[in-house]
Amino acid sequence: MKFSIxxxxxxxxxxxxxxxxxxxxxxxxxxxLIVNTLNNTVTTNLGQINGxxxxxxxxxxxxxxxxAQVGADFQAIAAALTTAAAGITAATTAGIGGVAGQAIxxxxxxxxxxxxxxxxxxxxxxxxxxxxxxxxxxxxxxxLATIQAExxxxxxxxxxxxxxxxxxxxxxxxxxxxxxxxxTGLNAAVTGLxxxxxxxxxxxx
Numbered sequence: 153m154k155f156s157i158x159x160x161x162x163x164x165x166x167x168x169x170x171x172x173x174x175x176x177x178x179x180x181x182x183x184x185l186i187v188n189t190l191n192n193t194v195t196t197n198l199g200q201i202n203g204x205x206x207x208x209x210x211x212x213x214x215x216x217x218x219x220a221q222v223g224a225d226f227q228a229i230a231a232a233l234t235t236a237a238a239g240i241t242a243a244t245t246a247g248i249g250g251v252a253g254q255a256i257x258x259x260x261x262x263x264x265x266x267x268x269x270x271x272x273x274x275x276x277x278x279x280x281x282x283x284x285x286x287x288x289x290x291x292x293x294x295x296l297a298t299i300q301a302e303x304x305x306x307x308x309x310x311x312x313x314x315x316x317x318x319x320x321x322x323x324x325x326x327x328x329x330x331x332x333x334x335x336t337g338l339n340a341a342v343t344g345l346x347x348x349x350x351x352x353x354x355x356x357x
Contacts, residue, residue: 179254180262180269182243183317187269190236190313191276197225197232198283205290215295222287223299226306229280233309237316244320255323263324263335270321270341277310277348307352314349318342 204218244251258266284303288296321342328335 179243180258180265183240183269184265186236186239186243187272190232191272193232194229194276194280197229198279201225201283201287205287208290210290210292212292215292219291219295219298223302226299226302230302230305230309233306233313237309237313241316244316251320251323255320255327258324263338266321266324267338267341270317270338270345273314273317274341274345274348277314277352280306280310281352310352311349314345318345
């Protein structure tokens, strides 16, 4: 009986002494959760904005009526992006070796999950850009001016969000390349996200 008990604790201790796989699984899962949460939050705000401005069509009175709520939604988008940026930064820099350390040893499934997160981020930014364009087109210049700061804040929060995400994805790609493996899907997703960001920073309004 004593041998059985001791053996059990030895086996348990061996399992607990190898946290690396759990940590690696955690970083991609954390990123996925953060991006999904951001996507759900921002999509709700974008839907509200689109619904408010879609029928305004440069009408002065209608523009004034919806401007405050539209501004509040853009403010919420900026806050959500900032929270997501902090979360991804924390997830990808935790542990020994920081970003580079976290990027080593990921499984193919984890890399596929990361690739999907990058693609989801790209789609979300495209949607934000489309909503900003719609808002600028439909609101009167006077009404638009009253919420310009909120729109600018939302746009300014995008790069800090994509930064840690692309940095980690590029680190994963580099780690695989060192092993003679090219992660084509992840590289393409990062290129797409970077391209969207470059276009956005080129100016909408």
